[in-house]
Amino acid sequence: xxxxxxxxxxxxxxxxxxxxxxxxxxxxxxxxxxxxxxxxxxxxxxxxxxxxxxxxxxxxxxxxxxxxxxxxxxxxxxxxxxxxxxxxxxxxxxxxxxxxxxxxxxxxxxxxxxxxxxxxxxxxxxxxxxxxxxx
Numbered sequence: 001x002x003x004x005x006x007x008x009x010x011x012x013x014x015x016x017x018x019x020x021x022x023x024x025x026x027x028x029x030x031x032x033x034x035x036x037x038x039x040x041x042x043x044x045x046x047x048x049x050x051x052x053x054x055x056x057x058x059x060x061x062x063x064x065x066x067x068x069x070x071x072x073x074x075x076x077x078x079x080x081x082x083x084x085x086x087x088x089x090x091x092x093x094x095x096x097x098x099x100x101x102x103x104x105x106x107x108x109x110x111x112x113x114x115x116x117x118x119x120x121x122x123x124x125x126x127x128x129x130x131x132x133x134x135x
Contacts, residue, residue, distance in 0.1 A: 045087045052076045052083075 056076040086092040
């Protein structure tokens with residue numbers, strides 16, 4: 001190789017390195033300028049998670065039974081999961097389309113489970129009414 005070719009290759013490599021370093025610095029600056037959440041937000045969420053967990057424990061402590069017990073436990077569980085998803089998984093700050101893409105399927109599954117529960121009660125009632133042994 002001649003000295004001119006080495007000089008041209010050296011300038012090309014230097015330009016590529018300069019472009020890479022400039023891109024890295026720019027992306028680092030953009031990352032540093034990104035959204036920062038105050039620590040108070042996380043402490044408040046941790047506090048609410050503690051309160052909701054305590055309430056869930058108190059349902060068992062006070063001996064609540066039946067549908068009320070399971071309704072309260074599921075309510076506290078859904079509230080805790082919602083807080084975790086919204087704040088710690090940063091879904092509260094995502095675009096609406098992404099939030100719908102992640103949150104809508106579990107909601108639909110719960111709706112279908114509810115439909116199946118009501119259908120099972122109806123089917124059980126019909127079996128008892130029509131197929132119960134005559135006494």
